[in-house]
Amino acid sequence: MSDYKKAPDGLTVARTLDAKGLSCPMPLLRTKKEIEKINSGEILEVLGTDPGSRNDIPGWCERAGHEYLGEKEDSGFIRFYVKKK
Amino acid sequence: MSTISDKVKEVYEGFFKKTWSPMTGGILLAVLAIYMFAWHRPWGIVGGLRNWGDWVLYSLGLLDLDEAPAHPLFYSSSVMDLGLLAGAWISAVIAKEFAIRIPPMLEIWKGLVAGILMGIGSALAFGCNVGGFYSALQNLAANGLTMMVGLIIGVIIGLKYLYWEMEHLTPGPAGPTWLDKKIPAVVGFIALAALIWAAYAYGGSDMEDADLMPGYLLIGAGIGYVFHRSRLCMVNGFREPFMTGEAAMGKAVAVSVIIGTLGIAIMKYMDLRPEGMYVVPAFWWGSLVGGIVFGAAMVVAGGCGSGSLWRVAEGQVKLWVVVIAFALSNSAVRYWFDQNDWLYTNDEYTVGMLGKAIYLPDYLGYGGSILLVIAAMLVWYIVIDWNEDSNKLVIEM
Numbered sequence: 001m002s003d004y005k006k007a008p009d010g011l012t013v014a015r016t017l018d019a020k021g022l023s024c025p026m027p028l029l030r031t032k033k034e035i036e037k038i039n040s041g042e043i044l045e046v047l048g049t050d051p052g053s054r055n056d057i058p059g060w061c062e063r064a065g066h067e068y069l070g071e072k073e074d075s076g077f078i079r080f081y082v083k084k085k
Numbered sequence: 086m087s088t089i090s091d092k093v094k095e096v097y098e099g100f101f102k103k104t105w106s107p108m109t110g111g112i113l114l115a116v117l118a119i120y121m122f123a124w125h126r127p128w129g130i131v132g133g134l135r136n137w138g139d140w141v142l143y144s145l146g147l148l149d150l151d152e153a154p155a156h157p158l159f160y161s162s163s164v165m166d167l168g169l170l171a172g173a174w175i176s177a178v179i180a181k182e183f184a185i186r187i188p189p190m191l192e193i194w195k196g197l198v199a200g201i202l203m204g205i206g207s208a209l210a211f212g213c214n215v216g217g218f219y220s221a222l223q224n225l226a227a228n229g230l231t232m233m234v235g236l237i238i239g240v241i242i243g244l245k246y247l248y249w250e251m252e253h254l255t256p257g258p259a260g261p262t263w264l265d266k267k268i269p270a271v272v273g274f275i276a277l278a279a280l281i282w283a284a285y286a287y288g289g290s291d292m293e294d295a296d297l298m299p300g301y302l303l304i305g306a307g308i309g310y311v312f313h314r315s316r317l318c319m320v321n322g323f324r325e326p327f328m329t330g331e332a333a334m335g336k337a338v339a340v341s342v343i344i345g346t347l348g349i350a351i352m353k354y355m356d357l358r359p360e361g362m363y364v365v366p367a368f369w370w371g372s373l374v375g376g377i378v379f380g381a382a383m384v385v386a387g388g389c390g391s392g393s394l395w396r397v398a399e400g401q402v403k404l405w406v407v408v409i410a411f412a413l414s415n416s417a418v419r420y421w422f423d424q425n426d427w428l429y430t431n432d433e434y435t436v437g438m439l440g441k442a443i444y445l446p447d448y449l450g451y452g453g454s455i456l457l458v459i460a461a462m463l464v465w466y467i468v469i470d471w472n473e474d475s476n477k478l479v480i481e482m
Contacts, residue, residue, distance in 0.1 A: 003103070018259075020259040020262075021186065021187065021188040021189050021192065021256070021258075021259020021260060022188065022189070022192065022256060022259070023188065023192065023387040023388075023396070023401055023403050023404070024318070024320075024321070024387045024388075025247070025321075025324065025328060025384075025387070026192075026247070026256070026387070028328075028329070029247060029248075029251060029328070029482075030251065032329075032482065033251060033482060049184070049186045049259065049262055050186075050401075051182050051316075051399065052316055052318075054104075055104060055316060059331060059333075060329055060331070063329060063330060063331060064329075075265075076184065076261070076262035076265045077262065
């Protein structure tokens with residue numbers, strides 16, 4: 001039973017992935033690919049509309065060792081923040 | 086110290102807002118599958134979709150049938166599916182997760198092609214991942230095992246396609262999202278009341294089997310609610326061990342199959358229900374090839390038979406395309422099989438062009454059959470659990 005983690009304000013984002021409109025598992029697959037393009041310690045922002053991502057992205061971060069910083073609600077989509085290990 | 090109102094709020098959030106764990110979903114799904122069987126028949130998905138597809142094709146004059154297809158409001162599998170949609174929609178609305186989400190064009194095309202393939206695969210296997218695998222195994226039908234092997238092979242093929250797609254295609258811009266958090270939660274509770282009213286209304290009908298419909302509708306709705314609250318997804322259960330190594334969904338599905346198998350085997354053994362239920366002539370090649378086609382397509386679709394339906398109820402337009410294509414193609418292929426005498430070639434309905442109907446207890450006894458299903462699920466459970474740490478099965482991008 002998960003509560004959704006809220007991201008802190010004022011994060012500096014190195015790269016943004018637009019995964020809006022994509023359904024499972026594409027947001028996570030594209031996140032996996034996109035994180036290769038930033039450096040360790042930098043933050044990837046993922047924009048998504050699939051509610052499943054709220055479980056998938058934090059779950060994957062835990063497995064892959066990246067730090068999941070949380071999410072922010074926007075109008076009609078969610079912003080997810082991942083800090084690369 | 087928490088007050089009563091704090092507790093009420095906590096319980097409300099636990100039941101209606103928070104995401105349940107996959108294992109909670111898997112166990113509850115098995116309980117509801119047993120309830121459905123105890124009510125009258127096994128839980129299934131495709132029969133209802135095909136009924137809707139039959140109506141569309143029949144209305145267009147494309148099916149040459151002696152009589153019109155069964156009425157969708159009085160056809161068991163159709164009412165189960167309607168219940169599943171209603172239950173998942175109620176869950177999504179109350180939790181404020183419903184929104185009409187328009188995907189990029191590439192996703193629409195993928196949904197169309199995958200839906201057509203899912204219709205073909207489920208026609209070959211006499212069922213989707215539910216009727217052909219989940220419920221088939223619980224009913225001790227051998228075709229459930231071969232479809233499982235097919236699904237695993239298919240999922241790997243589907244995943245390879247997705248990797249290829251990521252390198253070669255870009256999805257383009259998404260369409261708009263409508264009604265996000267716009268529907269008040271109370272609408273979900275009103276819909277729940279309407280659902281219960283509908284269950285009572287069936288009792289007043291003089292249509293054939295009207296007295297069976299309340300159970301199909303309400304247990305179906307329970308299944309839809311559990312699926313959406315737990316986001317239980319059989320595609321995820323099969324796919325994730327090969328994609329990220331995550332095994333939570335796969336383990337939940339394995340446990341769910343075992344619990345359901347015990348409940349249903351008890352009812353069959355005690356002659357409370359006919360033994361032949363959900364034992365179809367698809368062993369071995371129909372269920373194996375059907376499983377491969379269906380498994381690959383469900384990964385591209387982003388939802389299996391059940392997973393597509395609850396995502397339809399959540400407002401994912403891509404899955405609307407999947408379900409419509411799936412229903413129409415399954416209807417068309419089954420019609421073709423029927424016209425060409427592929428489904429059954431003997432009078433006992435135990436042999437057809439797609440394979441034989443094998444009821445495992447006829448060969449292994451009840452004890453041996455139950456042990457075989459449990460062993461198959463445990464092997465899968467242990468393999469994906471081991472893989473969760475070792476990542477040996479994960480296919481690199």
